[in-house]
Amino acid sequence: MWIILAAVSGALAVAAGAFGAHGLRDRVTPDQISAWSTAAQYHLLHSVVLLALALYALNAEKSIRLPGSFFLVGTLLFSGSIYLLVLTSWRWLGPVTPLGGLLLMAGWISLLSLAKN
DSSP, X not given: OHHHHHHHHXXXXXXXXXXXXXXXXXTSOHHHHHHHHHHHHHHHHXXXXXXXXXHHHHHHOOXXXXXXXXXXXXXXXXHXXXXXXXXSOOGGGTTHHHHHHHHHHHHHHHGGGGGOO
């Protein structure tokens, strides 16, 4: 399941990056393009991390449920809220972005749980 989630997330991240670079260029401000680019970069990076975790879980026979969930939900909230902020006028999403960032940090910290024997 984690490999599938990583694959879908990665594909969506590449699509988001391409859309930001080509589809939004003449439609939004440079600041919005910059925000979109940051969201796409974080999205792709954490998709790769999720894939690495999934492959680790297969090899080590350890659960990655905690860090995987943090990375998946954190990416959805962080990058997803930025994508929607750029595309819509839903300013109420602003506070969602830092919550997603906190979940991404929690994902990184939760990797320590995998260091236990």
